[in-house]
Amino acid sequence: MDYNWDFATLFQNWRVFWIGLQGTLLMFGVTAVLGMSGGLVIGIMRYMKTPILAWPARAFVEIFRNVPVLVQIIWFYYAFPILTGVETSPFLAAVLGISLNTMAFSAEIYRAGIQSVEKGQWEAGKAIGMSFAQTMRRIILPVALKRVLPALTNRGIEVFKMSTLASVVAYVETLNQAKLIADLNYNPIESYTAVAVIFFVVLYPVVQATYVIERKLSRSDQ
Amino acid sequence: MTELVKVKNLHKSFGTLDVLKGINLTVEAGETVVLLGSSGSGKSTLLRCINFMETPTEGRVYLNGEAVGDDVNGKMRYKEADLCKLRSRIGMVFQHFNLFPHMSVLQNVMEGQITVLGRRQEEAKDKSMAQLQRVGLAEKASEYPSRLSGGQKQRVAIARALAMDPEVMLFDEVTSALDPELVGEVLKTMRQLAEEGMTMICVTHELGFAYHVANRVLFLNQGEIHEEGQPQALLKTPKTQRMREFLDGHALFKLPE
Numbered sequence: 228m229d230y231n232w233d234f235a236t237l238f239q240n241w242r243v244f245w246i247g248l249q250g251t252l253l254m255f256g257v258t259a260v261l262g263m264s265g266g267l268v269i270g271i272m273r274y275m276k277t278p279i280l281a282w283p284a285r286a287f288v289e290i291f292r293n294v295p296v297l298v299q300i301i302w303f304y305y306a307f308p309i310l311t312g313v314e315t316s317p318f319l320a321a322v323l324g325i326s327l328n329t330m331a332f333s334a335e336i337y338r339a340g341i342q343s344v345e346k347g348q349w350e351a352g353k354a355i356g357m358s359f360a361q362t363m364r365r366i367i368l369p370v371a372l373k374r375v376l377p378a379l380t381n382r383g384i385e386v387f388k389m390s391t392l393a394s395v396v397a398y399v400e401t402l403n404q405a406k407l408i409a410d411l412n413y414n415p416i417e418s419y420t421a422v423a424v425i426f427f428v429v430l431y432p433v434v435q436a437t438y439v440i441e442r443k444l445s446r447s448d449q
Numbered sequence: 450m451t452e453l454v455k456v457k458n459l460h461k462s463f464g465t466l467d468v469l470k471g472i473n474l475t476v477e478a479g480e481t482v483v484l485l486g487s488s489g490s491g492k493s494t495l496l497r498c499i500n501f502m503e504t505p506t507e508g509r510v511y512l513n514g515e516a517v518g519d520d521v522n523g524k525m526r527y528k529e530a531d532l533c534k535l536r537s538r539i540g541m542v543f544q545h546f547n548l549f550p551h552m553s554v555l556q557n558v559m560e561g562q563i564t565v566l567g568r569r570q571e572e573a574k575d576k577s578m579a580q581l582q583r584v585g586l587a588e589k590a591s592e593y594p595s596r597l598s599g600g601q602k603q604r605v606a607i608a609r610a611l612a613m614d615p616e617v618m619l620f621d622e623v624t625s626a627l628d629p630e631l632v633g634e635v636l637k638t639m640r641q642l643a644e645e646g647m648t649m650i651c652v653t654h655e656l657g658f659a660y661h662v663a664n665r666v667l668f669l670n671q672g673e674i675h676e677e678g679q680p681q682a683l684l685k686t687p688k689t690q691r692m693r694e695f696l697d698g699h700a701l702f703k704l705p706e
């Protein structure tokens with residue numbers, strides 16, 4: 228194969244990619260925080276024995292786990308405004324789609340973590356007079372969160388990559404910008420290769436760092 | 450003598466299984482009471498009903514003369530906040546220690562004082578160190594539970610309960626999960642507590658402990674108090690066939706004198 232790679236035009240347009248990367252990082256930051264904190268609330272609700280809390284949480288998880296994120300984003304962008312009269316920007320539609328999906332998945336991670344904590348820990352908290360909420364906050368969650376950290380990291384990586392789905396409603400992020408450049412310069416091969424490289428270069432060091440943190444945290448348990 | 454713990458006509462069933470069938474028990478301040486009985490006799494359930502780790506199906510519990518819960522037309526109602534308060538006044542130690550793995554020994558002992566009793570950091574720390582001293586583990590304060598032996602873990606669990614200044618201590622088979630050579634240090638700590646005047650209710654299989662430390666021994670059988678009395682008399686010359694069998698079972702492979 229003798230394809231002549233031409234990355235020169237990409238470098239001339241590095242600002243376009245930079246703006247895209249900023250959009251990606253913003254999307255990741257907002258959806259990761261919303262998704263993982265919301266997921267914690269839903270995960271706890273799902274754990275509780277009170278049906279009025281557990282059932283809505285369960286329905287939420289089932290709905291948003293089983294609908295593709297891409298479909299959700301498109302739905303929030305095109306269908307939601309017609310049904311409610313509320314305009315959704317590309318940003319908002321993508322944030323809704325990705326964070327609701329992340330909430331559903333991370334809720335299950337948190338719930339599994341909470342359930343993995345030995346019953347004796349609940350008993351010990353209860354026996355010194357702690358309430359359910361105090362035991363949950365002081366005893367159960369710290370232990371559970373430490374255990375699910377690898378699974379959460381995994382989810383975080385997934386959320387970061389899911390941000391590219393926002394390009395479907397023309398939200399300005401890396402993939403969307405690459406498409407722009409590809410259309411202008413007729414160099415899709417270089418443009419999309421650049422997207423792949425950017426994602427790898429940003430994610431790889433972060434993931435390595437989380438491994439170090441995980442190892443440090445697990446050491447205090449030994 | 451003041452009646453510290455009183456249990457009146459206590460029943461507890463799990464579904465169709467009646468575990469406790471009307472227990473009456475009074476424990477006076479400073480007394481050490483040992484509950485004996487084979488597995489399934491209800492001794493642990495009785496202990497857990499005293500601090501409402503389990504809610505009794507029927508009957509009443511009194512701590513220091515105050516009844517727990519409200520009688521609403523003959524049916525007992527318990528408010529969760531009241532039960533939390535009650536549990537903070539009763540120390541409990543478990544078979545499997547249940548220390549908080551993410552906290553150091555010191556933090557384990559401080560936790561309840563700060564979260565439940567609202568003590569200040571400094572005060573809680575001083576109290577904790579004093580209790581760790583009492584169980585002989587002051588030098589382990591900064592260790593994490595995973596670095597301790599079973600016996601040490603159990604003594605930390607005792608210190609954690611003591612730091613709440615409980616009015617009575619409940620011990621639920623606290624030596625059953627320990628290697629035989631670690632049992633002694635925990636029993637010694639418990640005897641020391643008893644001698645210092647702590648009111649204690651202990652479920653145990655350590656007949657020697659019952660013999661030497663208890664003021665009173667209760668033998669539970671099928672959810673009822675089958676026999677009770679002074680340990681020396683009861684353990685040497687039980688009146689009932691059932692209790693004799695139970696004691697014989699324990700002495701099956703005793704070393705010759």
